[in-house]
Amino acid sequence: MRFTDSVVRHRPSRLFVFLAGFFVANALVAELIGVKIFALEDTLGLEPWNFNLFGETGALQFSAGVLLWPVVFVVTDLLNEYYGERGVRLLSYFTVVLIGYAFLVIFFAIQLEPATWWRAGAQVQGVPDNQAAFRVTFGQGLFIIVGSLAAFLIAQLTDVFVFHRIRARTGDRWLWLRATGSTVVSQLVDSFVVLYVAFRLGPELFGGVTEPWPWSRLLAVGTVQYVFKFLMAVGLTPVIYLGHALIDRYLGIKRPGVT
Incomplete structure (x- = not known):
């Protein structure tokens, strides 16, 4: 059997290719569509909420990229579960290179x-x-790209760290805790790093078309975006269990149910 045949026919290798391809595709598309800012209330046909946080007011407006990042983190958790820290780190570094x-x-x-x-x-x-x-x-803008890539990589490494620290303490129990817990922590990092680099650090150091954001605006926008991602992460928790079950069946793994 040729080497290529052994790789293609090896189910764990094929699964990694499938998950990696889906991971990279979603991360890249999220970066490309992230330039569009959409109004959540108008999209859903609701009255504007006009939040008031840290002295800042506004409607619920998000980068379109937030729609796909929760999917990226779900795939990250599946990769964490079956391919470990090294697999996720390798893919995260490679994805940053591809996006760049x-x-x-x-x-x-x-x-x-x-x-x-x-x-x-x-x-x-x-x-x-x-x-x-x-x-x-x-x-x-250059700093939006730099901020987004920095946020992505730091968030991915945070997700890996938290996921495996929880797993080290709980073993195979409580899949929901390590999956959702690692995601909500990493998304907290992601939500604020990109805003800090793109709209405060970059303009402060090198200037730009806009003034550096005040801390009140950065915290308000970051908090609103994080709450959205948090709710998405919690809502997608059942998807982790479904993906876990499908992958176990695909790989022929038989083990007690994960709680």
Whole structure:
């Protein structure tokens, strides 16, 4: 049997490829769609909440990327469960490299001189300049990219650390505790690191198109985004059990039910 055949037919190897592909795809798409800010109340047809936190008021507005990050953390927990710390760390580092590579390619794509017909080709759809739309949509600010990548990597390493510290104390019991517990801690890190780097540290050190955010705004926006991610993490806990059961069946693992 050829080496490639042994890898493809080896179920744990195939499973890692599937999970890794889904993990990378969701992380990359979350980064790309993160430039869009959506209004949660308007999307759901609700009246604006107009929260008041740390002296800041506002509606529930989020980066579209928050819709996929909970999925990334669910996959992270499944990878943690079956492939351990080394597997998740390797994939996390590799994903950061791939996301950085994607932004580099996008940067060069923005610099390409557009064809005249393409630049004006979407006027019938109300877009007067395709090139400007392309640049605004994909040309995220440098510190938003740096902050997002830093938040992703630190959050992933935090998730791995917390997951395995809980597992070391509880063994195979209480899957919900190590899965949800590691996620809510790592998402707390993720929610504030990206805002701090992108909207306070970066503008303070190097300047930018906007003034550095005051701490009140950073804490208010970060808290609102974290509450959303927290609720999503808790709501997705049953998915962890479903994924656990499906993977055990796929790998042929027979063991007592995990509580």
